[in-house]
Amino acid sequence: MKKTILFLSFVALTGSLFAQKKTTTSAIVNFDASTAIDALPKAENKTVTAAVDTKTGTVAFEATVKNFAFTNPRIQEHFNGKDWLNSDNFPKFTFKGKIADLSKVNFAKDGSYTVQVTGDLTVKDVTKPVSTEVTIVVSGGTLSTTTAFSIKLADYGITGIPIDAGKVAKEPKITVSAELK
Amino acid sequence: MSTQTNKKSPWLKRILFGGLVLVLAGAGIYWYIATDTFADTKDRKSAFTVEAVDFIREFQQNDSLANLKYREKILTVNGTVSDLESPDTATVNVKLIDTTSGNFAIFAFQDQHVAEAKSLKIGDKVSIKGSCSGGSLDGILEVIKIDFKRSALNKQ
Numbered sequence: 001m002k003k004t005i006l007f008l009s010f011v012a013l014t015g016s017l018f019a020q021k022k023t024t025t026s027a028i029v030n031f032d033a034s035t036a037i038d039a040l041p042k043a044e045n046k047t048v049t050a051a052v053d054t055k056t057g058t059v060a061f062e063a064t065v066k067n068f069a070f071t072n073p074r075i076q077e078h079f080n081g082k083d084w085l086n087s088d089n090f091p092k093f094t095f096k097g098k099i100a101d102l103s104k105v106n107f108a109k110d111g112s113y114t115v116q117v118t119g120d121l122t123v124k125d126v127t128k129p130v131s132t133e134v135t136i137v138v139s140g141g142t143l144s145t146t147t148a149f150s151i152k153l154a155d156y157g158i159t160g161i162p163i164d165a166g167k168v169a170k171e172p173k174i175t176v177s178a179e180l181k
Numbered sequence: 182m183s184t185q186t187n188k189k190s191p192w193l194k195r196i197l198f199g200g201l202v203l204v205l206a207g208a209g210i211y212w213y214i215a216t217d218t219f220a221d222t223k224d225r226k227s228a229f230t231v232e233a234v235d236f237i238r239e240f241q242q243n244d245s246l247a248n249l250k251y252r253e254k255i256l257t258v259n260g261t262v263s264d265l266e267s268p269d270t271a272t273v274n275v276k277l278i279d280t281t282s283g284n285f286a287i288f289a290f291q292d293q294h295v296a297e298a299k300s301l302k303i304g305d306k307v308s309i310k311g312s313c314s315g316g317s318l319d320g321i322l323e324v325i326k327i328d329f330k331r332s333a334l335n336k337q
Contacts, residue, residue: 025287025319025326026266026274040215046268046289047328049321060321066253066314067328069289071218091317179268 022143023051027178029063029093033153038167040075043068050178052143054107057099059117061176065091083160090124097130105136112137117147123156141181148175222291222310223333225255233260233277237284240316240325252315257335258286262305273298275309275332284325286316288332297334308335 027048033041048063065087070076080087097119099105105113118131132149150171153163162168229251236258240247263278263285272295278285288311290298301307309332316327 023322024266024268025276025285025322026268028268045330046272047274047287047326047330049319049326051321062319062321064314064317064326064328067289067330069330072215073217073219074214091315092320094320177269 020055021051021053022180023049024178024180025049027061027176029061029068030175031068031172032175033169033172035166035169038162040070040072041079041162041168041172043070043076043079045069048176048178050145050180052099052145052180054105054143057102059095059097059099059119061093061095061178063093065093078162084158086124092122094122095130096120099134100131105138107138107143110139121151123151124158126156128155143180144178145180146175146177148173150174219291219331221293221333222255222312222331223294223335225310227257227310228254230257230259233258233286234279237277237279237282237286237316237325237327240327241279241282241284244317244325248315248317251313254313255310256313256329257308257310258288258329259308260286260306262301262303262307264303265301271295273301275301275307277307277309282324283322284327286327286329288329291331291333294333298332301334309333310335 026046027050029045029048031043045063045068047067048061050061052059065085066080068079070079079085097117100116100118102115104115113136115134115136116131117134118129120127121130130149130151132147134145134147137144150173152171153159154170163170258277260277262275263280264276266274266276268274272290275288275298276285288309311329311332314328314330316325318324319326
């Protein structure tokens with residue numbers, strides 16, 4: 001009986017360590033559109049869903065737009081407003097991509113790996129290609145991933161006086177970190 | 182000539198004074214808006230107090246109606262901690278899961294309340310107050326996920 005329990009525990013443990021799909025519901029995405037004349041347009045979303053398939057190399061992220069927390073209520077209101085992200089009609093940001101050089105990562109061996117991820121970022125129903133360098137740290141079956149890239153707001157149809165006036169960056173920096181198990 | 186100048190100067194002074202008042206008022210309004218921050222959620226009044234499982238099931242039954250009712254409101258949600266996730270060493274998210282469906286609500290905490298959230302354990306009964314960002318089917322996990330930001334532990 002003891003042997004059976006021990007065996008099942010071992011199977012469960014190795015199963016979770018080497019599961020093909022690693023996920024989290026607590027990835028962090030930072031959005032920083034601050035400029036030299038306005039430090040306010042930046043926010044953080046700490047409840048982003050993410051998944052990495054270690055066998056196929058597919059990567060997916062999904063963020064609720066309204067869960068980006070700003071320090072300033074007015075800026076948050078503008079961010080979600082009809083002229084900007086229109087989060088009532090377009091409630092999610094999504095990214096679907098793939099690790100381009102999957103063979104560089106040994107998910108069974110602890111270590112730090114740098115890979116290129118390419119895919120499609122959808123904001124306000126507009127989909128544009130994104131390619132970014134991602135650091136993956138493998139530790140005991142857990143993947144800690146980090147990346148940073150910029151997007152052009154105009155590519156997603158986001159324009160306006162605050163951008164033209166230099167109060168909001170034309171190309172905000174997006175940083176992403178996730179611990180996937 | 183000198184008499185005429187003296188007659189106009191009080192008006193000039195009034196216009197200058199009025200302009201100064203407008204500039205100061207504008208600067209004050211701008212300063213107020215620019216330095217305004219969200220209040221501590223703990224001190225804010227809840228629009229609704231709900232039981233976690235019933236609340237999650239409202240989204241399962243009709244997420245459009247549930248979003249109309251709860252989105253962008255401060256809610257107090259009572260339930261049992263199903264999971265704790267630490268996206269980094271500085272923070273922790275609390276999950277309340279409806280175990281029959283896998284649908285869940287997830288709470289990110291306001292900076293000043295992260296320490297109290299870190300003291301929680303799976304299975305603890307909690308009452309969490311937070312700003313509801315709405316819920317819908319998560320395209321990755323294929324369950325309903327309801328997001329909260331700027332949360333605070335109401336009581337344990």
